[in-house]
Amino acid sequence: MTNGPLAGETGGPRGGPLPMPVRRRLEESGVPLTPTDWRRLPRIARRRLESFPVEDAIQRHAYADLVRWLQRTFLGLAVHAGAPPEAPAFPWRAAAAPAELERMLEAGEWARLEVDQRYALVRSESEARRRNVLAGARGLSALPSN
Numbered sequence: 168m169t170n171g172p173l174a175g176e177t178g179g180p181r182g183g184p185l186p187m188p189v190r191r192r193l194e195e196s197g198v199p200l201t202p203t204d205w206r207r208l209p210r211i212a213r214r215r216l217e218s219f220p221v222e223d224a225i226q227r228h229a230y231a232d233l234v235r236w237l238q239r240t241f242l243g244l245a246v247h248a249g250a251p252p253e254a255p256a257f258p259w260r261a262a263a264a265p266a267e268l269e270r271m272l273e274a275g276e277w278a279r280l281e282v283d284q285r286y287a288l289v290r291s292e293s294e295a296r297r298r299n300v301l302a303g304a305r306g307l308s309a310l311p312s313n
Contacts, residue, residue, distance in 0.1 A: 191286040192221040196231040204242055212237050259285035280304055
């Protein structure tokens with residue numbers, strides 16, 4: 168079993184930083200996983216964490232169980248079960264965009280964005296990063312503003 172990077176990963180033979188969809192799934196399931204531990208996981212485990220659906224309470228709980236099992240099995244970590252957070256706490260899952268994002272969005276755009284795109288917008292630390300996320304979602308290239 169190889170432990171090289173997944174498609175799109177950077178950072179050498181052990182992979183790169185946590186992909187945004189995995190960050191969202193981890194946050195929604197309430198289980199921490201450091202970037203170092205992510206890189207230590209076998210490629211097949213990382214691929215599974217990227218593809219596992221996390222859309223409701225049952226899937227959040229199952230994802231949390233999977234992450235803890237991978238941590239025990241491949242990383243030798245002593246992890247304990249905990250309850251995943253409730254879905255309403257996630258602003259990227261809300262029907263309406265957070266107030267700080269509304270001015271950046273076109274009419275109805277929030278509803279058309281995928282959950283991972285919404286997560287990236289909510290968690291982006293700067294206006295420039297948010298513009299880049301929106302440009303990617305709109306299928307445009309992000310150009311520096313003048």
